[in-house]
Amino acid sequence: MINRKYTKISIDDDEARNLVDEISNKTANVGRYRQIMVEIGRKLAHQIVLDISADDKNDICVVCTVEDADYLARGVIDVLAGAGLGARTKLLCLWNEKIREDGVSLSPVLRQYKEESTTNKVDYIVVKSIISGACVVKTNLTRALSSNNYDHVFVASPVMLQGAQDRLAREFPSEISSRFDYYWLATDSDKQGDEVLPGIGGSVYERLGLGDERQKNTIVPAIVKERRNRLPAVAETAQI
């Protein structure tokens, strides 16, 4: 029996509910799965944009993992652009590895694509295909907030494992965690090993057609290449 609770976003929006159920049932092929993630990104972003005040002139930094960049994050960025916020939108894409040894869980960042902000304060939208133990989101949020210019922090995901918000909040001083606002479509409470059930239908790398954990870290997302090509040219070669 599936133990899933839907959030207000998906209770109020049949399409959102259908999307989150479709990714969890393992029947969608790679193309359809990718499309669903983009759509879910759009759904979540529509809610976030409603909560960004008209007085808020901060840059908006979308923080994502390499596997989510072209799908979940792209959906979010599309909506921000459609809402007239494209010029203020910056992307921070992170390639994470994984260490789980002797009770210590780490998700070190191997590589990053980071667009610099121009405003004093920045609103962060952290997207993740699923938030379970929160180790990756914790790491990526810690990196993003290292610059100490944070204002609002929006955490967005199709599915969260029960308790994920508390697990994430505990990893930050209350001055930071009190700024977290969460946007998600469903809460699951079952797990088998590392896999949340029904979750997002298994390994997100495989469902998105990105290979395994090692292979996904060799990819440069199309959205990174597109945005990078629009950046102004910079300095000559140098050794540091």
Place this chain on the structure above:
Amino acid sequence: MYATNKVRGGSNGRKGTRYEDFFAGFRVAQVAVDQLRNLGEWPVIEDQVFAFVDDLVLTTSAKSHYHQLKNVADLSWTSGVHSLEVDFQYQVALSAQRNESPAITTLIVSKPEVFDGMLAGIPAAIKPHSTVEHFPYCDGSFNRLVIEFQPLRASLEQLTRIENPTDDDLANVLGVLMIGLMQSGQAPTVEAVLQKAQSVSPSLLRLFPWQIGGFQLHPEFVNILAKIPNLIYGTSRGFFTWSALSTSGVLQFNCLSPEFMRFQDRVISVAPLSFDEFEELLP
């Protein structure tokens, strides 16, 4: 009998999540930074020792530094059947009996208000060899510990594989130091703990100057990189770091490894002319 029971009561084994584990990682980091400044004798590190002050001890030929950790809201030097004052006194006597290096005893407390009280109230009998330090617990989150505790940050900043680390880089180093401690067996030197930490894959702890020695990049590798527009790179802490077009990274193996030699060979063989071509060669 008391000392025997004290050890038995405390030996739960490391789990990587305890206050004692975080503190041990901090001490390892401090020793590593001290050695960076002035390479000398490596202390041996032990926990849950057969002693009166038994949570952690670091021993060199010059001193035996005993630590008692207290993650409590209320503490006194003199209360209890076996008070802290008595334990600290007995420890020095026991160390002398065992012909150990001269013992110093440190109380580590998690609450700032407890720290203030205990520091101000060190009994006269143990003052010559005793100190108190504050080390927070942060509700068991070493991510928070790294964000909030400046002395820890200051040590970890010297140990990351890259210059100018972010907070998550610091947390990673503390994490692998704790893994190194847990995998190092009984009474290792701090040097052995660091080597264990360096062996965790992907590698997150810097190479030290005495390890890097006279390492140099292959001249042909350097020539090829020099021709790639916008690329900046370095190896100051024994890891190849690179940056171009808002993208940056660090290889997950150090420059002395066979994997790095293969990476150099691949770059030399392909001879990329642009950052895009170089990026495709990254492992």
